[in-house]
Amino acid sequence: MHLSSLLLCASALYAQTSYDLLLKGGHVIDPKNKINAVRDVAIRDGRIAAVAPNIPAAQGRKVVDVAGLYLTPGLIDLHAHVFAGTAGPMLAGGHTSIFPDAFALKSGVTTVVDAGSSGRRNFEEFKRTVVDRARTRVFVFLNIGGSGMTGEAQEQNVDDMDAKAAAELAMAHRDTIVGIKVAHYRGPDWRPVERGVEAGTLANIPVMIDFGEFRTERPFQELVLKKLRPGDIYTHAYYAPVPMLDDNGKVFPYLFEARKRGVLFDVGHGGAAFEFRQAVPAVRQGFVPDTISTDVHSGSINSGMKDQLNVMSKFLNMGMPLEDVILRSTWNAARVIRREQLGHLSVGAIADIAVLGVEKGKFAFVDSFGARMDGTQKLFAELTVASGKVVWDLNGRTRDHWDRLGKYQGLGEPYWDDSRGAARPMPAPASK
Numbered sequence: 001m002h003l004s005s006l007l008l009c010a011s012a013l014y015a016q017t018s019y020d021l022l023l024k025g026g027h028v029i030d031p032k033n034k035i036n037a038v039r040d041v042a043i044r045d046g047r048i049a050a051v052a053p054n055i056p057a058a059q060g061r062k063v064v065d066v067a068g069l070y071l072t073p074g075l076i077d078l079h080a081h082v083f084a085g086t087a088g089p090m091l092a093g094g095h096t097s098i099f100p101d102a103f104a105l106k107s108g109v110t111t112v113v114d115a116g117s118s119g120r121r122n123f124e125e126f127k128r129t130v131v132d133r134a135r136t137r138v139f140v141f142l143n144i145g146g147s148g149m150t151g152e153a154q155e156q157n158v159d160d161m162d163a164k165a166a167a168e169l170a171m172a173h174r175d176t177i178v179g180i181k182v183a184h185y186r187g188p189d190w191r192p193v194e195r196g197v198e199a200g201t202l203a204n205i206p207v208m209i210d211f212g213e214f215r216t217e218r219p220f221q222e223l224v225l226k227k228l229r230p231g232d233i234y235t236h237a238y239y240a241p242v243p244m245l246d247d248n249g250k251v252f253p254y255l256f257e258a259r260k261r262g263v264l265f266d267v268g269h270g271g272a273a274f275e276f277r278q279a280v281p282a283v284r285q286g287f288v289p290d291t292i293s294t295d296v297h298s299g300s301i302n303s304g305m306k307d308q309l310n311v312m313s314k315f316l317n318m319g320m321p322l323e324d325v326i327l328r329s330t331w332n333a334a335r336v337i338r339r340e341q342l343g344h345l346s347v348g349a350i351a352d353i354a355v356l357g358v359e360k361g362k363f364a365f366v367d368s369f370g371a372r373m374d375g376t377q378k379l380f381a382e383l384t385v386a387s388g389k390v391v392w393d394l395n396g397r398t399r400d401h402w403d404r405l406g407k408y409q410g411l412g413e414p415y416w417d418d419s420r421g422a423a424r425p426m427p428a429p430a431s432k
Ligand SMILES: [Zn+2]
Pocket: 079, 080, 081, 115, 270, 295
């Protein structure tokens, strides 16, 4: 046989099985690329290799039917607490961080951003014990307080809020630290906010604000209209103390002004920061969040918040279209942290994928104050793919039938492949 025809045979054979994983028939919602249609999605070497109406099944080494389900970019939770372990933070009320793989992947979340659990004194320990060990991709908002959220005394210690030192650490860890967090301050002054913004300016990264105790000496309006820069984030958007509705239930115009300035509003549901009495009227009037996030910790996970999909379902039932809910849990969040390689399904992108279902029926949702809202639809995660690997498979869609396997040996790879951080590329920040 002639050499060129040999090569032709080889390449034809390769084309036969050119994808590691082929997800067929799912309804793709990829807001960045404006795709909202049934598409097949092919993955090779941990990246999206093709998105097309009909990719032949013969081209996939593993072919999974996901018809009837939505296929979206892996979800990004912009506000989480994952500094788990003995040295991790003790939030107010005794709630603590949770190891990310314990909750994220099973709800379609492939990337979490820890919101200030660590500060410059314990960031490296956090990185070593959690960030580098998790299969979930973990980015960090570094707390402006030196010791993060390790206790009330540390969180109120303004003397240990060092903008220059925080910025230097952030610049030394650009692959992990994506922003600065200011949180839980109860004093009457602006120093924590100002030092957070100073650190963010020095390191050229955004600042996320939890405004702590709302006080007349430092009005919230001034925070979002003057103190924050475009691209900075106010989290806990529907927290009860936020001045949101006037006596007639109308959203105050200053909130739209703040948004026009470029200040971003994140949900940060948490254990005490999401109130239907704020959110339902505000969403109806168009004051919707830029990003949907959990503020997950051991308290919120077991009360009204539950998980990312439950928070997203609340917005779905408040009337937000599914595509907008997905946008606020993927591409918008990626842009906030300037990781524009994430949050979409462009060919060549890291293959982080959530395959979601929407169950129809009678459901109810609970806010941080125990108030209930009824609903008719609820999201669930059927399959999660992180960097091209299946990390969550609710109904064994990717697995072979037990009575067709013969002896349970030589399956090629163990079902639970514990390769952890190795399977999780950390994209570099977008240059700006
Ligand atoms: Zn938080």
